[in-house]
Amino acid sequence: MTIVAHLHEQAFDPAAELAQLTRSAQGDGAIVSFVGLARRADKKGQPLDRLVLDHHPLLTAESLRRIAAQAAEKFEVSHIRVAHRSGSIAPGEPIVFAGAAAAHRKAAFEAADYLMDRLKTEAVFWKREEGPGGRHWIEPTKADYSARARWDR
């Protein structure tokens, strides 16, 4: 079992993350991974220059490690890998990588889904979009909180 959760203050390579997870997963039957990318436009279709994620000096990395460890505990997975950016992220650049390896695909799919629902609502970041129209802070939506809550039922 490996549980990896890294905070990156500079751009990271999701392909390298997946390669590392694949190397760890020898003998497993499934890997599921998700990559979140910074969008080029906001919800209203207005162009964006960047997404900026502020982080806490201690609690952000701790929240990533906690979420990764709890995913490993909750599902029949053998490896969990999370990479998360902070700082200024250009459109098209990766924000997050969430991956799980398991003996069978269902547990890997569920673990990756769970990781993202937790990260969306509990990872300690403060996120804003910046563009010609100004800056706008992004907080979890009701749908994000509902998606998170379904794992407790």
Place this chain on the structure above:
Amino acid sequence: MIVKFYGRLADVLGSEREVDIAGPCTVEDVRRLVARTWPDAEHAIADGKVRACIHDRIVADAHSVAPGDCVEFFPPVSGG
């Protein structure tokens, strides 16, 4: 006492401020003092979704603040 702000709160208040607290107090008292000292931030700091953190732990508004504590105020967090 040092008070730190994150996210949209830092837009209004800056990332760090010093406030004068005389005697024992609670997180709620610090919130009120911030609101009184910087009225522009009154709405933002009073928001129930804004949580306080002392010594890297989220604490309730009734939590006692010791002299020398740093209180950090967190608007809702969101990653991914």
